[in-house]
Amino acid sequence: MILIIGYGSFGRKVVSYVKALDRIIVIDKNPTVFESVEKLDFEYIVGDACEKETLLKAGIKEVDTVLILTNDHTTNKKIVELIRELNPTAYLIVRGISKYPDLYSGTKVDRVIYPIDCAAKEIVAEMEKSQLRKRLMDLEKVILDLKSKHGVTIDADNPKEGINNNGIISFLILMHNNPDPDSIASAMALKRILERWKVKADIGYGGRIEFDENKAMVNLLGIKLIPVEDVDINKYDGIAVVDTSSSKLLPINPDREIDILIDHHENGDLTAKYMDIRPEIGATATILLEYLNELNITPKQDLATALYYAICTDTNYFRRKTSKKDFEAAGYLQDLMDPKTLEMIENPEMDTETMEILARSILNRKIVRSSIALSYVGIIKNRGALAKAADFLLKMEGITTTYVFGISGNKIYISARTKDLRIDVGEIMRRAFGGGGHQKAAAASIDLGIFESVSDKDSLRKLVEEAIQTKILKVMGISEEERRVKS
Structure with missing residues (x-):
């Protein structure tokens, strides 16, 4: 009562x-x-x-x-x-x-x-809805302008004579190199939105689908992705980019203006006809889910599972830069996604190479200040295993920061992790190697350079190990005496 x-x-x-x-x-x-x-x-x-x-x-x-x-x-x-x-x-x-x-x-x-506060919050919520509605109107206008440009009438069901008589234009949705769950799920969501507006869309990627979890996500959800080497960009009427606003991270550099750009990272150099960049949001998937909801598109189980997993991973399961909207999005998706499929994505079988790299990361570890672990794991094929090894070393007693690095092709790849709030590994990777990431997780890659001519594996190991460790510890402000690492 x-x-x-x-x-x-x-x-x-x-x-x-x-x-x-x-x-x-x-x-x-x-x-x-x-x-x-x-x-x-x-x-x-x-x-x-x-x-x-x-x-x-x-x-x-x-x-x-x-x-x-x-x-x-x-x-x-x-x-x-x-x-x-x-x-x-x-x-x-x-x-x-x-x-x-x-x-x-x-x-x-x-x-x-407080009634006044309640009313103010309600007004703010309505203003946010208004802004979202305006964004979608602007986004749809980009599509309508392209249709008009390519001879498609606004009413795509009744096209007039023109360059494109079937009433459909095509888009290429680009993700950043070595796409993660957030970029994959965001691309899936944007493709679904474009389909609502009678636009055919393909999803292109560069690099590799790394990490066993990402491979499982693509396979279990039946996501169709096209390697950029198999893409003829000129056959598409429009270009969209999701989950990155940096040209350095794109697999190809379009020689024309990007039409759509949606991201949650800041300080990018890309521009587009339509841009929605919100650094305060934890995952690009959250932004795309807002679009779907406003358009009254209920995500099917595969898309809901992808979006939910994307938000979880990009916020480190709500422990890293998580906004209220990320929590709300995840709560909404919980009733739509498939928990059994999610469990299989999160716990895939581990391949032999990954297990070997984990073992080498332990055996080759060097410890500085009793809490920083650095490990060179040699020549690798599966670059995604570096992140697993960095996470794995972080579980060792007393270790709060880890750097694991190895050679793949003609590059050195570094993965970093920390649970020390005083350390920002994203900033360290940026300053040391031009890489980036978040405070708790980051990565970088550099050309092998002059080391490429070294044929002796033991000599190569010593040179790479010394160079990478020295650079990292110097950027961290650790003195030369302290850099004399111990196993």
Whole structure:
């Protein structure tokens, strides 16, 4: 049972919303507030809630929830004290009054609400919806302009004569090199949106699908991706880029303007006709899910699973740069995604090379300051195993920061991890090797350079190990004496 005290303009609004939840009783000392309502479909008592008899008449001892909504601060304080005497276990929601911020100090209330703040939050939410609606209108305009340019009428079901008589234009959606779950899921979502607008889209990638989890995601969800070496960019009417705004990370450099750019990373150098870059968001997948919801597109199970996994991984399971919108998106997707498929993606079988690299990372580790582990794992094929090894070493007792590096082709690849809040491995990778990432996880790659001519494996190991370790520790500000690492 719910007891509401105060039936003014605010109280009436609350009653209209909560009366469907449970039996309610309303108390107000002014009888005219009830007379002015044509039809009362709830119980009410005319009386002063500051008096014990009135509360007992309302059944205060059996009430589960109490809302005190009068705008008189003295009255509210008295009612709180009296209710706590009569029903100590009731959930008590009280109206806050801005002039008296400490009004309820010393009393046991469960929640204080401020009507003006509630209204302001509602207005902000509506403004956000308006901004999102405007973004989608701008995005659709890019599509409509391209259709017009290529001879497709706005009504794609009834195309006129033109260059493209089938009423469909095509897009290439590009992800960053070696795409991660966020870029893959975001590309899938954008493709679904473009299909709604009668646009054919392919998803292109450069580098490799690294990490066993990423391979499992692509295979289990049946995601169709095209290597950029098999792509003729000139056959597409439009170009979209997701989850990166840096030209350095693109697999190919389009020789024309990008049409669509959606990302959550900052400091990129790319521009586009339509841009939505929001660094405050934890995953690009969250932005694309907003688009889907606004367009009333419910993600099917495969897309929902991809988006959910993308948000989890890019926020490190909500432990890294996670916004309220990321939490809300994940909560929404939980009911749509396939938990069994997700479990198989998160726990794929480990290949032999990855296991060998994990073993080498342990055997070859060097420890500095008792908490920093550096390990050279030699020549590798699976670059994704470096990150697994960096994570693995981080589980060792006393270790708070790890750097694992190896050679693949003509490059040296480095993966870094930390759980030390004083260290930003993303910044260290950027300053040391021009790489990047987050505070807790980062990576970099550099050309093998003059080391490429060294044929002796032992000599190569010593040269690479010394060069990489020295550079990392120097950027970290560790003295030369401390750099004399120990196993």
